[in-house]
Amino acid sequence: MDWRCEWCGKPHEENDPPCDNCGHGTFERAVTQVSHEVVEGGPVWVCQDCGREHQKNSPPCNRCGGADFERRVGPPETDPLDEIGTGWLDVIEARYVLGYAAVAVLIAVIALSLFGVVSLPGFGGDTAGPPEIPTAPGSAESVDGLSLTATEDAFVAALNDRRTAEGAGELTRDPAVDDAAAYYNKAVVAARAGEGAGPDRDAFDRFALDCERPSIVAYQVAYERTGRSVSEFESPEALAASLVDSYVERGRAFRSAEADTVGVDVHVAPDGSVFVTYVVC
Secondary structure, three states: OOEEEOOOOOEEOOOOOOOOOOOOOOEEEOOOOOOOOOOOOOOEEEEOOOOOEEOOOOOOOOOOOOOOEEEEOOOOOOOHHHHHOOOHHHHOOHHHHHHHHHHHHHHHHHHHHHOOOOOOOOOOHHHHOOOOOOOOOOEOOEEOOEEHHHHHHHHHHHHHHHHHHOOOOOOEEOHHHHHHHHHHHHHHHHHHOOOOOOOOHHHHHOOOOOOOOOEEEEEEEOHHHHOOOHHHOOOHHHHHHHHHHHHHHOOOOOOOOOOOEEEEEEEEOOOOOEEEEEEEO
């Protein structure tokens, strides 16, 4: 005659507890022949949060993630969630749903920025925009009542006179190219004063000028070596003509531009040296 577990009814060939189904330590003789399969009504572990039955005490719950299981013996009970058609999505807490949604949106925005569909600071090359123009020691506005802004205008006029005479073509001043020249020139001045690392090529390229290869001309004029100073020039036009002459006297040729625009920046350092940068594009 077969033996069966007193606790769960699992049949066994011999009286050799514990039960290999529930672990109970006592067997009884089976009055009638029973199937050698697990009988209905064996122990199950029921999640106390959602009612889901599990064959083992192995939290978390497969449905809701709950960790509180209760051992139950008897015929299978109807799952209350099955009656109302509720699934695991219905028991997920709202804060987790919102968190997953936020992460999904962030991933989508980063992916779009990498493909250039949207602009996101720090991603996608030119999407960061032009760099900030550095602050350089000295003067960018005027020196002893002499306007450096007017000097820049006069510099372009004098430069065009020289270029036209040499067949290089006349240039028109452009605000975007002006900003590129100001960035380069002031970064040079700051670096000479030990306050920066100088112009950065990648940063300069972010000005997104209309030509593929802009021409950058940068030089320094130290008038104290000739016994003069910037304050001795009677007008911006006189200073501008001297700055253009200084460039020409160095034997440098004028380059033809891919386009016909120019930007210029004139900056006077604390020691009186004049730094000039003009960009042809």
